[in-house]
Amino acid sequence: MLRKIILSVLGVALIIGAIIFANYLIDNKNKPKPVIPKVVKTVLVDTVKNSSIPIVISANGNLTALQRVELYSEVQGLFQTGSKLFKSGQKFNKGETLIRLDASEYYASVQSAKSDLYNSIAAIMPDLRLDFPDVFQKWQTYLNNFDLNKTTPTLPEISGEKENYFITGRGIVSTYYNVRNLEQRLTKYRIIAPFSGILTEALVTEGTLVRNGQKLGEFINPSVYEMEVAVSKSFADILKEGEAVTLTNLDRTKTYKGKVSRVNGSIDATTQTITAYIEVKHEDLKEGMYLEANLNADKVDNAIEIDRNLLLDTEEIYVIKDSLLDVIPVKPVHFSNTSVVLRAVPDGTIILRKPVPGAYAGMHVKSAVNSDNTSDSVQ
Template identity: 40%
Template structure:
């Protein structure tokens, strides 16, 4: 390129840049002449909410309990003697026995004959001392004569006459009569164990023998369970235990059958389950259609709380506060003290009477949020 053409090139570049600058400034000037359209202000939307007016009062509390029924009386049956068995009814599971009914008898022939032999020996011993009694102890002879006259080896033995003095007592003892007497009394007591009576009304839940079987001493015969009265073992959290006391009523119901039963708190265990931190509460109940093993639920009458209000659990924030409406326009977060949790409600204290408690579900609620109160009802 020649030196002559260089200035022309530079001049062309300068002219191009000048044209671009003039065009840009012109565009800015024209843009400044155009007015922006006015912006519309979007009004803030205020949510309409509902509230209840707080009135503190005395609230009687209930405690939810649940558990399975167990028979109050249930015992295992053992044999204290051995021999062949005869049952009054089929000794089978589910057989009912009333209190005092004969459940079974063990053959006592051998034991009875042994007692009769012992009584005969005692009878001979008494008869042998009668001549000596008549001579040496005439004042006691009539009593012994009457005793000998009424002595019956087939009837329970009667108490021997009391000695009139120390000499007579030693005389009787020297003939070994008292030892024979107490041996017979012991055998008669054992003879009573050959018949098994029902200690209470109930049904057999297990049966280990049949009619005609030969049993041994100490053998398990079965299990008898009382009907009509049951206990329900409920587990109550340690934090809720102070609401219960023995004697309190419990309304019970079943989810499987119709009916409602009234029970009473009979006992409260002193032991705490270390894993669940719960305590066993025993509720006694009786009634028709109850069976061992039934699962029941209920409400136990607990202590009354004063100066509190019961609200829905959904209204509680972080278990420590609730939203209230101040001056019908502003949400405020108020602290509360939880006195008791229920299944769907919670009992709290710390709210002044007249507080307008928020009951609406407000999305994104926060302390200081502006709202509009729709209506208020008493709580």
């Protein structure tokens, strides 16, 4: 009897527990799911305002001196010590002697030839007095002004045919030009600075035996430099001489002002580029310095310039409409290393100023507001 009572109590307890558990399940089934809050990114924006955008071409190269002279010897001789050392970095003023070779032996042969010319003219003076008294005086004056220690003076002008035959027949004209040729060669034993500048290379030293055709060094004018740059052929018709150019050094710590001095008239068939030469002056510049040049090639009307990373591969950019991202097609006109010039972007369009990671059309965003509650405009 007790056993039946215990089983009856357990059965009632199980039924009550089942009812409670069923009600619990029913209540949980109708409970609303938790709402996951949406993350809205804050983005930097710009308002489009189309304008004329200058096309800036970036190019780079090394500086070379505009005035440069490679020094070669045309004669042979011993390099003599001068007032200044012939060393790299040595400065010379215009007209100063760069190199002087020992010309004592050659100088003696020149003086001998000049003496022969003087003697030849002196030998015909008696015949001139008798046969050509009207031209005697000009030849006598020539002899009086003849100085062996100075450059041979030009022969008197021969006025008549008979005088010409007489003078030429005595070998005076040929002797005269032989002397002038020797004198001209004598000047090659001394190399003079054609302009004020500095030696950048010295290949010989004092006491060296210099041979004919030997390179002696290089001499430059350090006040004016030029840089050769290669520009795309598409700018061949708009790149002009005299165009202002801004140059920067490799560290981008200094800028220099230059101008386009020359533009090559032909296009390189291999690279399809045109060569332009930029002239620049500054006391801080040195030959061989690496500079980057920005050339103003042209202007594009009704366009804007934005960060190159904002342009999608499909030639579209993100815009903001009603706090949602959207895309619009654009027309790229010019690409630089960091930016791109676009057309077909309506004025007043709100676009991104910086790329947004994971952006997609329809994404909720919030525009960052400046202190004056207005967004910047991009041109």
